Every structure is written in structure tokens, then in C-alpha cells.
Amino acid sequence: xxxxxxxxxxxxxxxxxxxxxxxxxxxxxxxxxxxxxxxxxxxxxxxxxxxxxxxxxxxxxxxxxxxxxxxxxxxxxxxxxxxxxxxxxxxxxxxxxxxxxxxxxxxxxxxxxxxxxxxxxxxxxxxxxxxxxxxxxxxxxxxxxxxxxxxxxxxxxxxxxxxxxxxxxxxxxxxxxxxxxxxxxxxxxxxxxxxxxxxxxxxxxxxxxxxxxxxxxxxxxxxxxxxxxxxxxxxxxxxxxxxxxxxxxxxxxxxxxxxxxxxxxxxxxxxxxxxxxxxxxxxxxxxxxxxxxxxxxxxxxxxxxxxxxxxxxxxxx
Amino acid sequence: xxxxxxxxxxxxxxxxxxxxxxxxxxxxxxxxxxxxxxxxxxxxxxxxxxxxxxxxxxxxxxxxxxxxxxxxxxxxxxxxxxxxxxxxxxxxxxxxxxxxxxxxxxxxxxxxxxxxxxxxxxxxxxxxxxxxxxxxxxxxxxxxxxxxxxxxxxxxxxxxxxxxxxxxxxxxxxxxxxxxxxxxxxxxxxxxxxxxxxxxxxxxxxxxxxxxxxxxxxxxxxxxxxxxxxxxxx
Numbered sequence: 001x002x003x004x005x006x007x008x009x010x011x012x013x014x015x016x017x018x019x020x021x022x023x024x025x026x027x028x029x030x031x032x033x034x035x036x037x038x039x040x041x042x043x044x045x046x047x048x049x050x051x052x053x054x055x056x057x058x059x060x061x062x063x064x065x066x067x068x069x070x071x072x073x074x075x076x077x078x079x080x081x082x083x084x085x086x087x088x089x090x091x092x093x094x095x096x097x098x099x100x101x102x103x104x105x106x107x108x109x110x111x112x113x114x115x116x117x118x119x120x121x122x123x124x125x126x127x128x129x130x131x132x133x134x135x136x137x138x139x140x141x142x143x144x145x146x147x148x149x150x151x152x153x154x155x156x157x158x159x160x161x162x163x164x165x166x167x168x169x170x171x172x173x174x175x176x177x178x179x180x181x182x183x184x185x186x187x188x189x190x191x192x193x194x195x196x197x198x199x200x201x202x203x204x205x206x207x208x209x210x211x212x213x214x215x216x217x218x219x220x221x222x223x224x225x226x227x228x229x230x231x232x233x234x235x236x237x238x239x240x241x242x243x244x245x246x247x248x249x250x251x252x253x254x255x256x257x258x259x260x261x262x263x264x265x266x267x268x269x270x271x272x273x274x275x276x277x278x279x280x281x282x283x284x285x286x287x288x289x290x291x292x293x294x295x296x297x298x299x300x301x302x303x304x305x306x307x308x309x310x311x312x313x314x315x316x317x
Numbered sequence: 318x319x320x321x322x323x324x325x326x327x328x329x330x331x332x333x334x335x336x337x338x339x340x341x342x343x344x345x346x347x348x349x350x351x352x353x354x355x356x357x358x359x360x361x362x363x364x365x366x367x368x369x370x371x372x373x374x375x376x377x378x379x380x381x382x383x384x385x386x387x388x389x390x391x392x393x394x395x396x397x398x399x400x401x402x403x404x405x406x407x408x409x410x411x412x413x414x415x416x417x418x419x420x421x422x423x424x425x426x427x428x429x430x431x432x433x434x435x436x437x438x439x440x441x442x443x444x445x446x447x448x449x450x451x452x453x454x455x456x457x458x459x460x461x462x463x464x465x466x467x468x469x470x471x472x473x474x475x476x477x478x479x480x481x482x483x484x485x486x487x488x489x490x491x492x493x494x495x496x497x498x499x500x501x502x503x504x505x506x507x508x509x510x511x512x513x514x515x516x517x518x519x520x521x522x523x524x525x526x527x528x529x530x531x532x533x534x535x536x537x538x539x540x541x542x543x544x545x546x547x548x549x550x551x
Contacts (some may be wrong), residue, residue, distance in 0.1 A: 048399040052550045073401040084396035085322070086330045100320035101400045144396065 001026040001150060001183045002047070007056035016042045018058070018206040024199075026151075029178040031214070032186035033195030035307050039206040040186040041081050046157050047184070050077040060152055074102075077150040082156055083141025087130030091121060091140055094129060095147060104148035112147070118141045118173060134161040142170070146177075153183045155306050159192060169198050190303050204307040226295040227266045228254075229278065232285045235262040241281055247272045261290060321397070321410030325384065326417060335342055335418060338380055342422040345372045350429050360437040362429070366447045366518040370511065373419075373455050374487070378479030380408055380418060381462030382472045383412045385541075389470035398549070402508045404542045412456075412538060419455045443520045448499055450517030453530045454510070460537035468545045 001023040009017040017039040024030045034040050043096055045051045047058050049069045058065045063072040070308040086094055095112045104111065116122040119139045124132055131138060138161050143152055158174065159167045174183060174196050187193050194216075200217055210217060231238055235253050242251045242264065251268040257263045268274045275292065282289055339550045346369060351458035388394040397407055415451030462479040469475050490512065493505030508514065512532075513526040 045395075050395055050399050050549070070401045070403060073399055076399065078395070078399045080392065080395040080399075082391040082392045082395075084391075086328070086391075086393060088328050089324070093327065097320055097324045098396070098400075099396070100323075101402060103401060 001028075001061060003057075003059045003062075004043075004047070005057050007046060007058055009039075009044065009046060010054040015206050017046070017053075020203065020206075020208045021056075022201050022208065022211055024182055026182055026183060027179065028199060029174065029183045029197045031186060031191050031193035031200045032184055032203065033188065033190065033200055033303065034186075034203035035188055038307070040188075040203060040204045041156055042120060043203070044078070044080075044154050044184070046087065048076055048154055049073055050078075050080075056145050070253060074148075075150050075152050077145035077148070077153045079141050079145040079153075079155045079158055081160070083137050084144070085129045085137055085140050087128065090128055091116075091125040091132075091143075094140065095125075095143060096197045098144045098147045102148040102150075106149060111149075113147045115143045118146065120169065135163060135166050139166075139170075142173075151181055153177060153181050155183065155185045156188055158185065159187070159189075167192075178306070183200060202221075202303065202306050207228070209306045227268075227278070228295050229264045229266060230261055230291040231264070231282055231287045231289050231291065232255055232261050235264075237285075238262065238264070238282070238287055241285060241287075242266065242278065245277050247274055247279055263291075265295065294304070318402070318406040318410040318413075321402070321407060322413045322417070324413055325411060328383075329380075329414070329418060334380075334383075336416060338376065339422055341376065342372065343390075343425055345428070346422075346425055350432075354433070360439055362426075362433075362444070362447070363518045365429075366451065369451055369473075369516065370514055371455060373451070374483040375456055375480060377415070377419070377455060377458035377468045378462045378465075378476045378483065381459055381466055381479060382476035383466070384415065384463050385467040386469050386475040387474050388473075389467075398545070402495050404545050405538070407463050408463065408538055408541045408545070412459055415463070416452075416456060416520045417458045419452065419459065423451050423455065426451070440520075446520065446522045449522075450514060453517075455512050455525065457486075457510070457530055457533050459513075460534045460541075461486075463536045466546070484490030 004023065006020050007017060007020050008015070020039075020043065022030075032040050032043070042051070046053045047060070047065065049065045049072060060072045061075050063075070065072045071145040086097075089097065092112070095115070096108065098110060099108055104161060111276055113122070116125055119142050121136060121139050121143060129137060131165070132140065138158070142155075142158060146157065155174070159170050162170060165223065174185060177183060178196075178198075185193070185196060197214055199213050200210065201208055202217075229242075235256075239251050239253060240250060247269045248266065249269055250265075252265040252267075254265050266274070266278070279289060329338075346365065349365040349368040350362070352460065353368065354360070354362050355448075359456070377426060385394070399406075426448050427442060430441065431440050433439050458479075461482050462475075463480040464477040475511065489505055490509045493502050493509065496502040496505055513523075513529055516523055516526055
């Protein structure tokens with residue numbers, strides 16, 4: 001549906017987007033995640049044909065955006081970072097303008113009324129856009145992207161400026177739209193992407209650092225063979241004891257969690273589950289286990305590790 | 318193309334700009350008609366036409382300053398440039414919106430003709446020829462103003478820049494006078510906007526002049542399209 005190959009954008013000497021490739025299947029919601037200035041908007045602007053790429057190709061439904069921009073744009077609904085609305089028009093005037101701009105063939109009034117219902121702007125449709133609040137303007141921008149029912153939706157931070165209730169509404173809407181549209185959604189807010197997207201592409205300083213399904217990303221980055229254990233007793237002794245377990249690669253004393261209670265980060269050989277051994281070994285010497293959990297990272301932590309360039313093993317500092 | 322033209326027209330008349338422009342145009346043309354024609358008890362509007370050249374030269378940049386500059390500033394160009402509309406159609410749509418207002422303004426000369434015909438015999442061919450000439454030179458100013466407007470996101474810079482460019486068009490004659498070589502003088506005089514326009518006011522309807530102005534309009538529209546295109550590739 002959307003195919004991006006070796007896409008690069010260079011501004012003077014600054015490499016805004018560096019050789020990125022990914023694809024989005026039909027009916028998939030792809031989350032485009034990255035810190036501010038990572039190149040999310042630049043990539044989206046290239047996908048929608050607003051700016052050209054320095055090299056590489058982007059195809060929408062098999063149509064190259066640069067070679068046949070008009071045909072490609074017919075399939076795209078785009079909500080840029082700042083909603084492209086005209087303050088001097090009423091909501092309906094604006095949507096009718098977009099309707100004729102997109103040369104939509106659908107019955108105009110019923111189609112637009114349906115969109116207004118969907119993004120909940122029916123009650124403001126006769127008001128001047130400039131007098132609307134930021135949240136409403138954002139929704140008018142969203143409505144604009146839906147005009148003509150394009151099968152690809154590209155949404156650049158669609159929930160910016162909305163209140164929490166509106167954010168949930170828009171997320172639900174995106175999920176609903178995702179059933180029969182292909183959606184690319186950018187955000188620097190992780191829970192948002194996690195809540196809505198099937199797959200996540202993490203981008204940092206212009207390059208893709210991860211591209212996986214939401215669940216797999218959380219799973220791969222965390223590791224079952226990495227554990228956090230708290231136990232009472234001399235840390236040197238316990239460290240020695242734990243290190244003697246076959247298959248234990250590393251033992252790291254993290255900190256004294258409570259007086260006399262230490263926290264350990266344990267790393268076993270990949271794929272080995274040492275929880276039973278640890279428990280037996282410690283109880284044999286009367287060291288009570290006060291806590292044992294797998295050192296699974298939340299997406300938030302994974303994201304930080306990916307984008308700040310730290311090693312994402314999880315255990316080490 | 319029509320959608321863009323319609324939106325721009327709507328925008329001209331939701332702000333006072335459209336009304337003020339038309340009113341000021343009518344004011345000056347009426348004033349000129351009174352001062353240069355009626356007060357001499359003559360039916361010769363030659364000086365009025367000449368005066369309108371300068372009025373349009375200053376006023377049309379006000380009409381065109383917003384056209385692209387505001388889109389650039391508000392980032393609404395993202396909507397236009399990601400819509401399935403080709404750049405020439407986009408630019409021509411913008412051009413036509415300003416032209417429509419110019420047309421409403423210029424047609425007032427039909428009324429002036431009627432007024433004059435109450436007192437004297439009027440040569441309608443000359444009036445119609447001049448209406449055509451004014452529309453033509455007005456379109457040149459619209460095209461140049463649209464071009465300048467594309468270059469900036471500041472309306473003031475756009476207006477001042479366009480007025481400057483239009484003044485440069487007038488100065489072509491002065492440049493011609495100071496050129497050292499005869500062929501340069503001839504080259505510059507042959508490019509004179511004012512000399513070509515004056516022929517209309519004298520009642521000369523020359524195809525080569527029409528063709529000249531149409532070419533200038535085409536060049537500026539072409540340049541506008543190229544600027545939009547180039548920004549995408551920058």
C-alpha cells in the first residue's frame with residue numbers, strides 16, 4: 001500500500017531523513033514515533049508530495065509520489081502538524097472548498113455531513129474557523145483529511161492541542177478508520193502510539209532505529225532471561241552464591257533497597273530460565289527472596305533507550 | 318482551479334479588502350473622469366486612461382500581496398500542494414480571482430461611456446479598446462504581484478516588492494534614454510510598458526502590443542509555478 005525505499009532528505013549539509021525504508025500494508029495502522037526534530041514531519045511531507053526527496057522513492061498504491069503526484073495525491077488524506085485551515089471561512093465553506101479541491105465524486109452534502117458527525121464538529125459547522133478553539137481547529141483539519149474518503153491517511157500528531165477526552169475520541173476514531181484505511185500516524189507520545197497502532201517505526205535523528213509490531217517491540221527489547229531480585233543478607237555473599245549457578249552470566253548489585261536488603265540485576269544465558277535455581281540456592285542458605293521479577297522494559301523505556309542511543313539490553317547502566 | 322478562484326474571491330469579500338479596493342478604484346477613476354474630461358467639457362478620456370495605469374500600478378500589489386504570502390505564513394499551502402491539483406491550475410486560479418475583481422472595477426468605464434454619451438458622441442470602439450488595454454496591463458501587474466507574493470510569507474514585503482517591480486517597469490523608458498549604444502536604447506524602448514500602453518490610450522489597437530503583454534503575463538505565471546516547484550525541491 002505504502003512503500004518507502006531508501007528515502008533521504010538533505011537540507012544543505014543537514015541530513016533530515018537518512019535512507020529510511022519501510023512499508024505499510026493495507027488496513028494497517030503504523031505509528032511513527034520519534035522525539036521532536038527526528039524527521040517525522042519531513043518524512044510525512046515527502047510521502048504526501050509536499051516536498052521532494054533528495055533520493056529514494058515513496059509509492060502510494062503503487063504510484064510514485066514524485067513521478068505522478070496528482071494520481072498519488074488522489075489517494076491521500078493528509079493532516080499536517082499545523083491544520084491547514086483558513087480562518088476567514090466557516091467550517092462548511094472550508095470543507096466544501098476541500099471537497100472541490102480533491103475532485104471528490106461522492107454526494108457532497110451527505111458526505112460532508114457524515115465527516116462532521118465523525119469528528120464531532122457538526123455543532124460548529126456554521127462558525128468561522130478563526131473563532132474556533134485549537135481543539136476544534138485540529139478536528140476541522142482532521143475532517144479535511146477525510147474528505148473524498150481517501151484510502152491512505154497520513155496524520156502528523158493528530159491529537160496535539162486536544163483535551164484528554166477529545167484525545168480518547170480521536171484515538172477511537174483512528175482505530176475505527178484503521179479498519180478500512182491505511183493509516184500512518186506520527187507522535188512523540190508513546191502511550192498514544194501503543195494504544196492505536198499495530199506496528200511502530202521508531203525514528204531518531206533521521207534514521208529508523210526500530211520497526212516492529214507493538215507487542216514484539218516490547219517483547220524483543222525486554223528479556224525473560226533478565227531478572228531483578230531483592231534479598232536480605234550480605235551482598236558479597238549473595239553475589240558469590242548467585243554467580244555459582246550454572247548458566248548465570250552476570251550478577252550486578254544495583255543498590256541497597258532497604259536496610260540490609262539488596263537489589264540484584266541478574267542476566268542468564270539467553271533463553272535460560274533460572275528462577276527455580278535462584279530460589280533453591282538462596283533458600284538453602286536462608287536468604288529470603290523479597291522480590292523477583294523479570295526485567296521487562298516498558299515501551300517508554302525502550303523508546304528512551306532507542307532514541308538516546310543507550311544499549312537497550314535492559315540490565316546494564 | 319475554479320475552487321481556488323472561488324475561495325480567494327470569498328476571502329476578498331469576507332475582509333474589507335475587496336470592497337475597499339473596488340471603492341478606491343471607482344473613486345480615482347471617477348475623479349480622473351471629472352478632472353481630466355468633464356471639467357474640460359470634452360469626451361476625450363485619454364488622460365483618464367493614462368492615470369489609471371498609475372493607479373493600477375500602485376493598487377494591484379495590494380490586491381495580490383496576500384495571494385501566496387498568506388498561504389506560506391499559515392502553512393495552508395500544505396493543503397493546496399498536497400491536493401490533486403497541478404501547480405499551473407493552482408496559480409491560474411489565484412490569478413483569476415484577482416482578475417475577476419479587476420474586471421468588476423474596469424467595467425465602470427462602460428458606465429462612464431454612457432454618461433459621456435449623454436453630452437457628446439462617444440467612440441465606443443476606443444472605450445472598449447481601452448477597457449481591454451486596462452485589463453491587459455492590470456493582468457500584468459497581477460501576474461507580477463502574484464509572483465512576488467510567492468517569494469515571501471510577509472504581506473507587507475510582498476506589496477512593497479511588487480510596487481517596486483512595477484515602478485521598475487516604468488523606468489524602462491528612463492533606462493532607454495541613458496543607454497550608451499543605440500541598439501541598447503532601441504532594445505529598452507521596445508520593452509517599454511508605458512509606451513505600449515499609451516498606444517491604447519491613443520486609440521491604437523496593436524496586436525503586437527497585446528501579444529507583448531500576454532507574453533509578460535505568461536512569463537510571470539510560469540515563474541510563479543517554477544518558484545512553487547523549486548521550493549518543493551529545495
